[in-house]
Amino acid sequence: MxxxxxxxxxxxxxxxxxxxxSADVREYIFDRWKTVARRYAFQGYDGPPLEPLDLYKAKSGEEIVGQLYNFTDKGGRxxxxxxxxxxxxxxxxxxxxxxxxxxxxxxxxxxxxxYERQQKGRLREHFQFNADIFGEDDPGSDAELIALLIDVLRSFDLSAEDFVIRLSSRQAWQDFFTKNCSDQSLAHDFFQIVDKIERMAPEDSDQKFKLLGFRLEQVRDFIDSGKPSEELQNVLDNLSxxxxSDYVKIDYNVIRGLAYYTGVVYEAFDRHGKFRAIAGGGRYDQLVNLVSGGKNDLPAAGFAMGDVVLVELLKDRKLLPEFSQSIDAxxxxxxxxxxxxxxxxxxxxxDFGLNAEYSMVAQKSDKQFKKALELGALFTVRLAAPDQAMVKNLKSREETSMPLKQVAEHLV
Amino acid sequence: MxxxxxxxxxxxxxxxxxxxxSADVREYIFDRWKTVARRYAFQGYDGPPLEPLDLYKAKSGEEIVGQLYNFTDKGGRxxxxxxxxxxxxxxxxxxxxxxxxxxxxxxxxxxxxxYERQQKGRLREHFQFNADIFGEDDPGSDAELIALLIDVLRSFDLSAEDFVIRLSSRQAWQDFFTKNCSDQSLAHDFFQIVDKIERMAPEDSDQKFKLLGFRLEQVRDFIDSGKPSEELQNVLDNLSxxxxSDYVKIDYNVIRGLAYYTGVVYEAFDRHGKFRAIAGGGRYDQLVNLVSGGKNDLPAAGFAMGDVVLVELLKDRKLLPEFSQSIDAxxxxxxxxxxxxxxxxxxxxxDFGLNAEYSMVAQKSDKQFKKALELGALFTVRLAAPDQAMVKNLKSREETSMPLKQVAEHLV
Incomplete structure (x- = not known):
């Protein structure tokens, strides 16, 4: 099976x-995610892994369904x-x-x-660190999130030579669009082409832009200008x-595909260009309103970082620690x-809070000792009499005799 | 939505x-589960939340399918x-x-x-602590698991007045069955009736036992004898x-419904009798063989503890700590x-590894101070000049002036 x-x-x-x-690597990744999030005063939450299909349709439209693990449950939902x-x-x-x-x-x-059509080695599940701020639309909250993103990556010993946050703005793109086109209904299609601009042949994107009344060159000029909008300058100053500052740059190539972004957007990239985006996020001020059916309205911004690209990157940079079981005694x-x-x-x-192991069946002394070494035990302890213990430090190889009840304290 | x-x-x-x-309660439960498991030198693992349906059919037969969240994926699996x-x-x-x-x-x-038919308040998902030992069939490994189970419950401050492990043996039941009935094909049905004996009207169980050539009284006598088999005595001595010892008793009412148990079985129960079983487990020496299609054979034993009954019990006993966010500064x-x-x-x-919060927008001093108190901050820090900080201990209300670069160390 x-x-x-x-x-x-x-x-x-x-x-x-x-x-x-490895379960140990996953534990390490999760531990860093949580630790840094708490330093930033974020609180943990979780929801169900199964949700009504409508929740995703409401946000992303019917076309999302093709990529989902969706089904009809036994209650017809x-x-x-x-x-x-x-x-x-x-x-x-x-x-x-x-x-x-x-x-x-x-x-x-x-x-x-x-459920993506299976490409070689492509996963159908992953873990993701999500961090969001609700109820604040000041660019200071975008900066707070980007600082958290940077510090999470730094907590894995990644440096400014390893990654960079490419900072952009859906609003700046919207302003550019409005200046050049009066038909707002074309904006979504326009953003979709911009989103693929780095992966598309220039002829193809030029042709697609022309259908919307734009020229590739004109779009390129906007990207190359790299002029921060007021909002982005605010974020840059805050991070500075x-x-x-070393971890972030303006890059209007980034626009984020998802329909719901409304302001500052960003992606974290490997500086060596080997991997897909490490993380991405932005402001989405309309989504709570949409999901609540108009009953609630709250500005929102956040980002997400998957475990797969992150672990690939850490392996590539030889930054994954070696893990081994560790036993106190x-x-x-x-x-x-x-x-x-x-x-x-x-x-x-x-009971003293330390990790202890022993052989559950009778075994030769040398086999037990070998096992202790394999488990990376710090100490071995053996009884010389019912109440007399010999404690050996496996690093110094020093052995000490003591009453049984003193052993635990001695191991700390 | x-x-x-x-x-x-x-x-x-x-x-x-x-x-x-609460996410904080879940975090607390998980933390105890993991911490105690590691004391016992167990290593963490995980598998996919989605598996081939056949994996469950192989183990539990077609009848399990009625209770599953099963479906056909887009690849026809x-x-x-x-x-x-x-x-x-x-x-x-x-x-x-x-x-x-x-x-x-x-x-x-x-x-x-x-996917159980929805009863009021009945959940369709839960979290479960699982611990298993593979490759050892000595009763010492059953005892090691039961000791872990006891210590996990004790780590929540539950005592021998709160819970007891009811210890039984599928093998002892098998011996009783064989002594009284020569048709082994009836054994599974017999065990199923025993499994429900405490919840069934005596007339009903007597009638069902009679169909298999047993009398309820005869079964009751075996249960009431409470005589530990050699294997169970071994487990008791080990725990003693x-x-x-205070946390465990022989109770042949326990047999565990699942088909795959082969030896020692047990369930942890609330001593006050208010809740369903807190945990249950046992030995299942045939399952690895079954799942590997006969290619691999390894004795196995383990138990599982769900989060739902556990949290209900802890609430009942007022043993759930109060959780609040904690901010260093x-x-x-x-x-x-x-x-x-x-x-x-x-x-x-x-950067120093401490949790810090601040207002992302301009706000009146007293509002900021109120927020600091709400977040349970240990210290407030304010700048008197660009490089001069005033650090206030919110417990002692003592305020100290120091250069900015000394602040973090002062907060530890």
Whole structure:
């Protein structure tokens, strides 16, 4: 029996051959995400991995359905496994925002699912760090989010040589569009072409722009000008005050495909250009209103960072620590008559909050000692008598004799 | 737009009225689960929340399908959201056990899904702590698991007055069955009736037992004898050596419904009898063999503890701590001319690994101070000049002046 294609098992380290995803690496990534989010005073939340299909249609239109893990449940409901977290958090905020003091700063680390036609090695699920601020439309909140994004990446020891945040503005693009075209109904199509401009042949994008009354050259000129709008200058100054200028640059190539962005948008990129975007986000001031059916209105901004590109990048830069199990004490049971006393000792060590291991069956001393070394134990402990323990520091190889009840304290 | 019935949102504390599930409580539960598992030298793993439907059919037969969130994916595969973790871990072990030194001690904290006909308030998902040992069939490994179960519950400050592990043995039941009936094909039906004996009217169970050639009285006598089998005595002695006797008793009423158990089985119960089982588990030596199609054979035992009954129990016993956000420092920006310097200070505090908050927009001093109190900040910091900070301990109300670069260290 095999796992489904596009899904991952997370095995404990050391990883078996043929397995790429480690539970310990995932734990490490999650730990950094959470730790830095809390430094920024964000609070954790979560929602269901299954939501009404309508929640995604409301936000992204019918065309999204082709990429979803959607199905009809046994109660006849149209449901979908969540492809992203923003609709869920917008739903939660729309329902309960009145209860919370503003601004609301929330983060989550959900697993997300997309049924994309399977390309070689392409995953159908990933984990994602999400951070959002609700109830504040000042560019200072965009800057706060971008600073968090930078500090999360720095917490993995990535530097300004490794990544850069490409900063842009949906509003600046909207202004450019309005100046050159009076038919607002064409704006979405226009933004979609801009979104693909770096991946499209110039002839193709030029042709597509022409259909909307633009020329590629004219669009390029706007991008190349790189002139920060007032709002973007504000964000840049804010980040500069924090000493984070080196991590960010204006780049109007970025526009973000999703329909719901309304202001500052950004993506984090590998400086070496090897990987897809590491993270992306922006301001989406209309979404809570949309999801609440007009009942609630709250400015919002946020970003998301997936685990897959991040881990690829960290591996590429050799920045993933090596993980191994770590045991405080391995209790050697050399005399089976002392097994019960040894179990008492194991319990004592664990009660003290330390990690302890031992052999559950009779085993030769040297085998037990080998196991202690394999587990990276810091100490071995063996009983010389029911109440007399020999504690050995495996680094210094120094061995000390003491009464059983003193052992746990000695191991700290 | 509302969440699906039977699913939970996890909101940050303080909880809004009408919401019962807090992200902070979940974090607390998970933290205890993981911490105690590691003390026992268990390693974390995870698998996909979506698996091939056949994985569950192989283990539990066609009748399980009625309770699953199963569907046909867009590639025509019969899939199911995971209803339990054991089939997944058995699949992972069957695939990769050769790589790992025995015994293998693994834990996980998956979210699980069942499409049960909706009863009032009944959930369709929950989180579950799973702990399993593979590659060891000595009763010492059953005892190790039960000790872990006890210590996990004790880590929530539950005592021997709050819960008890009811210990039984599928093997002892098998021996009783074989002594009284020669037709092994009836054993599964017999165990199913025993499993329901406490919830069934005596007339009904007596009638059902009679169809298999047993009398209720005869079954009751076996239960009431409460005589530990050799294997159970071994487990009891082991737990006694650890000082955990008070938490466990022999109770043959427990047999565990699932087909795959083969030896020691147990359930943790509220001593006050208010709740469903808090946890349950046992030995299942055939499952890896079954899931691997006979290619791999490995003794196995494990237990699972859900989050829902556990949280209900902790609430009942008033053992859930109160959670509130905790901020190390709130930076007051009383003069907007000092905003940039204040941002530099915020960054410095966060870089130091501490949690810092501030107002992203200009705000009156007293409003900022009130917010600092609401967030439970330990200190406020305000700049008197670009490089001169006033640090106030909100407990002692003592205020100290210092150069900006000394602030972070002062907050520890």
């Amino acid at each position: 095999e796992r489904l294609p596009g899904f991952r098992d997370f095995f404990p380290e050391p990883l078996p051959k043929g397995e790429a995803w 149209e449901v979908s496994m969540r492809p992203e977290m923003t609709p869920t958090v917008a739903r939660m905020i729309a329902a309960r925002e009145r209860h919370y003091k503003k601004p609301i700063k929330w983060y989550s680390t959900p697993q997300l699912f997309r 005050a924090r000493g984070l 391995y209790v050697l049971i050399e005399d089976e008559d002392l097994r019960n006393d040894s179990l008492r000792l194991v319990q004592q060590i664990r | 509302e969440r699906l019935p039977g699913f939970r949102d996890f909101f940050p504390e303080p909880l809004p009225k009408g919401e019962a599930w 019969e899939v199911s959201m995971r209803p339990e973790m054991t089939p997944t871990v058995a699949r992972m072990i069957a695939a990769r056990e050769r790589h790992y030194k025995k015994p293998i001690k693994w834990y996980s904290t998956p979210q699980l899904f069942r 050596a650890r000082g955990l 709130y930076v007051l920006i009383e003069d907007e001319d000092l905003r940039n310097d204040s941002l530099r200070l915020v960054q410095q505090i966060r």
